Amino acid sequence: MRKPFIAGNWKMNKTAEEAAGLAGKIKENVGNFEEVDILICPPYTSLLAAGQAVKDSLIELGAQNMHWENSGAFTGEVSPQMVKESGCKFVIAGHSERRKYFSETNQEVNKKIKAAISAGLLPIVCIGETLEQREQKKEREVVEKQLKEGFDSLPEEDLGKITVAYEPVWAIGTGKTASGEQAEEMHSFIREWFKNAYSSQTAEKLRLLYGGSVKPGNIKELISKENIDGALVGGASLKADDFTEIVKNSA
Ligand code: PEP
Numbered sequence: 001m002r003k004p005f006i007a008g009n010w011k012m013n014k015t016a017e018e019a020a021g022l023a024g025k026i027k028e029n030v031g032n033f034e035e036v037d038i039l040i041c042p043p044y045t046s047l048l049a050a051g052q053a054v055k056d057s058l059i060e061l062g063a064q065n066m067h068w069e070n071s072g073a074f075t076g077e078v079s080p081q082m083v084k085e086s087g088c089k090f091v092i093a094g095h096s097e098r099r100k101y102f103s104e105t106n107q108e109v110n111k112k113i114k115a116a117i118s119a120g121l122l123p124i125v126c127i128g129e130t131l132e133q134r135e136q137k138k139e140r141e142v143v144e145k146q147l148k149e150g151f152d153s154l155p156e157e158d159l160g161k162i163t164v165a166y167e168p169v170w171a172i173g174t175g176k177t178a179s180g181e182q183a184e185e186m187h188s189f190i191r192e193w194f195k196n197a198y199s200s201q202t203a204e205k206l207r208l209l210y211g212g213s214v215k216p217g218n219i220k221e222l223i224s225k226e227n228i229d230g231a232l233v234g235g236a237s238l239k240a241d242d243f244t245e246i247v248k249n250s251a
Contacts, residue, residue, distance in 0.1 A: 002206075002229045003035075003036070003037055003207075003229075004037070004223060004250040004251065005036065005037040005039070005163060005207050006036055006037070006038055006230050006231055006233065006243075006246055006250055007038075007039040007040075007124060007165075007230070007237075008026075008039065008040045008041060008233050008234075008238075008243055009041050009064060009092060009095070009211075009232055009233065009234050010022075010040065010064075010238060011064070011234060013043070013238055014042055014046050014238070015045075015046065016045060016046045016048070016049035017049070019042045019043075019050040019053070020046075020049040020050060020052065021053075022050075022238070022240055023050040023051075023053035024054075025240035026038075026040065026240050026244065027053060027054045027059055029240060029244040029247075030248070031054065031057030031058060031059055032058060033058065033247060033248070034058065035251035036247050036251050037060070038059045039062050039090055040054070040060075040061060040062070040237070041061075041062040041092060042061075044063060044064075044083075047086040047087060048086055048087065051087035051088075060089045060090060061087050061088050061089060061090070062088050062089065062090030062091055062092060063078070063083040063091045063092070064091075064092050064095065065078075065091070065092060065093070065095070066078050066080055066083045066091050066112065067080075067112075067115075068080070068108070068111035068112050068114070068115035069115070070115075080115050080116055080118070080119030083119070083121060084120060088121065089121065090121065090163075091121045091123055092123075092124045092126060092232075093112040093113055093116065093124065093125050094106075094109035094112070094126045094146070094150060095167075096167055096172060106145065106149030106150045107149060107152075109146075109150045110149060110151070110152050113125060113151070113154060114154065117158050122161050122162070122163070123161070123162055124162075124163045125162060125163070125165065126164075126167050126211070126232070127143050127146040127147060127150065127165070127166060127190075128143065128166055128167040128169050128172075129170075130169040130170060134168065134170060139168070139186065140189055143166070143186065143190065143193075144193060147190065148197075159194070159198055159206060160202070160205060163207045163209060164206065164207075164208050165211045166186050166190055166208060166210055167210070167211035167212050167232060168182075168183075168186070168212050170212075171211075171212025172211065172212050172213070172234065173213070174212075174213060176212070176213060177212055177213045177215075177218050177222075178210070180221040180224070180225055180228075183210045183228060184226065184227055187208045187210065187225065187228050188226070188227045190227075191204075191227050194206055207230060208227055208228065208229050209228075209229060209231050209232045210228050210231050211231060211233070213235070214231040214233045214236060215242065215246070216242055216245035216246050216249060219246045219250055220249050220250075223249075223250050230250060
């Protein structure tokens with residue numbers, strides 16, 4: 001049985017002070033909620049404040065990105081150790097906004113996954129097709145390539161440290177959610193891919209999150225599906241009450 005997992009991606013929102021406020025409210029609401037694993041991912045500059053605010057609770061902290069090198073001349077970047085030092089247990093890799101606006105490639109995602117694991121971080125790897133690719137019926141092909149290249153030469157023992165988030169790009173921040181059936185179809189395809197690439201045992205343990213306009217009103221249907229183990233939530237994770245309801249509705 002895979003434990004439900006709800007992760008909030010705050011994107012480029014919330015100053016340190018605002019982040020402490022939001023994280024504090026989430027802690028008040030679900031800080032001791034044991035039925036669901038809960039993660040918040042504030043921007044880098046708000047990690048310490050948010051981390052302080054959720055201290056002594058079950059809520060985990062994650063970063064939204066990182067570089068794969070440990071140090072060096074990479075102006076504007078943040079290393080795995082820096083992320084770890086900021087109190088993070090998790091890090092998101094390959095979010096579609098990173099792929100779209102910062103041209104992040106599958107090869108870079110692969111390096112980030114490996115660097116995160118080496119640093120003792122748990123990666124949440126995002127994959128998903130654009131609207132154009134879905135209209136061309138290429139969603140499986142696109143996702144398969146992201147998996148093949150993103151997980152290239154990743155040893156089976158590391159898969160237990162990974163969460164995969166299927167986020168159809170056309171559903172992110174658009175208010176359009178994939179239907180439960182559409183999402184489950186892709187999740188089942190993704191789990192099959194892991195079964196073939198690794199083993200059934202490992203694939204069965206892997207948590208697969210859905211992302212794309214998840215709200216308190218649609219999470220129950222999504223999480224009721226066999227291969228959907230939780231959600232990566234953007235917009236609704238910025239409202240303590242909505243996020244709380246999503247968490248509670250996932251139990
Ligand atoms: C996301 O940022 O990963 C996301 C799914 O955003 P939203 O919930 O706003 O669609």
